[in-house]
Amino acid sequence: MNNNGKTDYFNDALTNKAVVIKPGGGESFFMNGVRITFKVTSQLSHDQLGVYEIILAPGAIGAKLHYHRFMDETFIVNKGVLTIQLADKEIDASEDSVIYVPRFSPHGFCNNTDEEVRLTLLFNPSQNREDFFRGLYQTLGEQPIDPEKYLKLYNKYDSFPVDTSDMLPVRE
Template sequence: MNHIKENFFEDKLEDNASIINPNEGEKLELNTISITFKVTSEMSNDQLGVYEIFLPPMAIGAKLHYHRFMDETFIVNEGILTMQVGDKEYEAKPGTVTYIPRFTPHGFKNDTDKTVKLILIFNPSQKREGFFKGLYETLNEVPIDPEKYLKLYNKYDSFPIDTSNMIPIRE
């Protein structure tokens, strides 16, 4: 029998860092919303997802929903993001960090005439890139199929509070 002696006293160091520069990463354009994948589920072994979002004037990022298995963090870099948490709304100015633990109803939108730039972090990431790609497909269909939208939401750990008002478009 071949026994490989494991060293319990020394760490094995590796060079596995990822450096993602500005304007790098896979980019999706959802109508007028731009999403760039910075740290993906594949890179982080599903532990972390980091996404850069450009939310144009009067755009809705997501209506009120919650997650069961992941936490979400918003970091506003430019503009004013309107955050809804439960039944309250507040303005998140540049530099604001909003941590949304699982089972916390939340939504976000841009109610201003300037683009909002933010970083969105999911932990764990749960292959969130598939959600964004499915969203791209679903929201580009005319008309938008609410059943398909809900199926996508549920597959990727997102649960709308009101299924009759879940599509992220202004009435």
């Protein structure tokens, strides 16, 4: 609407809704050798985009082989070498690699090195991924881990293990 109370069909209404998340900013969780920090949240982006900083300790597993039905996932390796499992093969993705995983593409990721791995993880749309990570923090903090509870959380937030007998992010 313009000042006359009429709809302006020809000009954009500009607003400044930009947000700057500084280093160290954002809600963080640490579980099983993985630190997750929320940068751009579903709430902030109106569920369009989720941006998360992930730090994997040496030997840490981010996720076993799974897929999403309604989200695409992108990994940007900022430091170290990330091992990505894509369907039936593993790839070592070095620093500055970008791995785009569209929906229905089986994938998993871990750190098979002796060095820390830092990456930026993007979900599009984000599908309230933050609540998934909060639930994951709770579920993985319980010992022993309840596989049924883990699977229920996974399925609620658009994650589907390829093999439910090997879905927990732990090394045996």
